[in-house]
Amino acid sequence: MLTIVLSVLGLLTLYFAIIFVKDYMLASKENRLEKPNFLATGAVGFFTNFFDTLGIGSFAPTTALLKQFKLTNDRTMPGTLNVSCTIPVVLEAFIFITVIKVDTLTLVAMLAAATIGAIIGAGFVAKLDVKKIQLGMGVALLIVAFIMIAQQLKMFPAGGDAIGLTGGKLIVAIIANFMLGALMTLGIGLYAPCMALVFALGLSPAIAFPIMMGSCAFLMPAASVKFVKEGAYDRKASMAITVFGVVGVLIAAYIVKSLPLEILKWLVVVVIIYTSAMMFKSYSKPVAIKAKA
Template sequence: MRKEDIKVNEEEAQLLLSSQEHKKKFARWMLFFSIAMVATVISILINYLVFFPWQNPGKVIWQGEQLIAFIICIFLLLSAVVFSIIYFWFTLKVKHDDINQKEKAILAIGFTGGFTDTIGVGSFGVITGLLKGTKAIKDDTKLPGTLNVALGVSALIESALFVGSIQVNIATLLILVIAIICGTFVGSLFVSKIKDQTSIKIIMGVALFFVAILMILTHPQVNVISTSNIGDKTSLMDKPWRIIVGTIVFFFLGMIQSFGIGLYAPAMATLSFLGLQQEVVFPIMACGSALCMLPAAHTFIKRKKYLQQTSNLIMISAIFGVVCSFLLIFVGLQMGAGMDKRTFDIVLKWLAIAVIFYVSISMLVEFYLIKKRQKINKGE
């Protein structure tokens, strides 16, 4: 063995916690996670015992697609629990490299990211901006890993809440999610081979800007272009061309995820143009995003390219953000404010348009800033 290898092994050994310290930290973080899961279970119970019967009078969850949706919901929740237990057990054996973080600020950032992700704004851009704005992250190379590790669990919980509460054709859900996963795998093979990935940002930024304008024209309150008679509002399976187009587009969206392009905005636009209700978009894009995030998180953990303490804090607080957003927006507006299905869909469509404009402008601004930095560096 070389001297360099011996030195690295000694340094790693110094970072390891004693068995007692490890178990103490594991118990502490699992307590926090358990509290977050209690909040999640309460929201699931509110959905199935209160919201579901109110929204679907006469229907029961143990028949047909409702039963399959319930099984998927439980599977997603169990996946979140299993991943978290394994994650905390193994990662807490090592001392955190960001122990001096501002915990309250990070918790607030995680909550905000979970909340905005649930309403379709996304979390990566929001959390990145807040982390940089508060100077909570100094090493940008660990930012992608931190985000993937921190938000995978809350994305699974978000998916479970949506699948359990929003009526969507299960075949449509599974086909589109598989298309996203396959696209992400294929896209990951090309990431390192494309030298100028910023060009993808400007193409998507411009495309989404025009897509948002088209969505305004197709909005029910504008109705210059009508999409209301395309087909089933909760399924793409009624007409072969709808599911074929949806599968192809979602495979492409999975590919561009590998280049740091968010899934939510283009997914909202695609399914809106294909004639689905706006709320049906949420379980599809949440499941696709969550199931792509976990393999990426594993890779970053293995390579130690993430901030441990920051990831842990965001992971827990993002769950509370997801639960609060779901209860306030998806349950509160309909049950509490008495908003009917059509009005709620109209509100979600305007929200989707705002999100797409936001993502488009963010991409164009990011592209401009990258090019500006490149010019400055060349001048030096």
């Protein structure tokens, strides 16, 4: 079953990669690529995906850095986050699913739920205007910050030693992961809330890694194809983050493996709250009306 799961993930990712690369090459040929600095955006991708592999999550810090250094615009932020982090996260999923033992039914059910949620969510988010994106991401970032603070203060259960779920707990996990998959397309990272869910249901803390990374790996290609086809993402930023993000994942997984992350997590919370405030500030500004010719 694990071989089937990984094979399906590989094929889904290959399909996404073909769509993404074709769109990028066509835009490049037609001189329609966006203007962000490739190396600067790539550095963001390396940094955030490096720490993503260690369990911090990449969406919130990537949003913060892209927003702070004006490397892309708010309108395309959700699509850019999903498209750019897809291949690095799939790589993480392959690494952790093959290393950490988890009940197959629990893993497959939660991955499928997140994927279906993302497919439904992406079609909706891709059509939102910039004001709704700014408001939605401002709220989403505050939710992530609250969950991370609660985790740091040990307000959530510490987890148990189970490697799978059955009965009511499995149903709760499926429904919750469906909702998290839908919300992820708006730019709210799945890692923090999924880790909290895993702990609350009594699963082993180690199980959080294959579940949250596998969930993202399955839902992101499906959602990202929709963003690519809608043109609702920054092509140049996404390619830079993808390329450098893969390097960051490989270094974190096979060379660094672990770091003292407590101080860094508090720093990320501060950055997330700051970025949320910036989103609300942008939302509060009136939309500029272009003069008629």
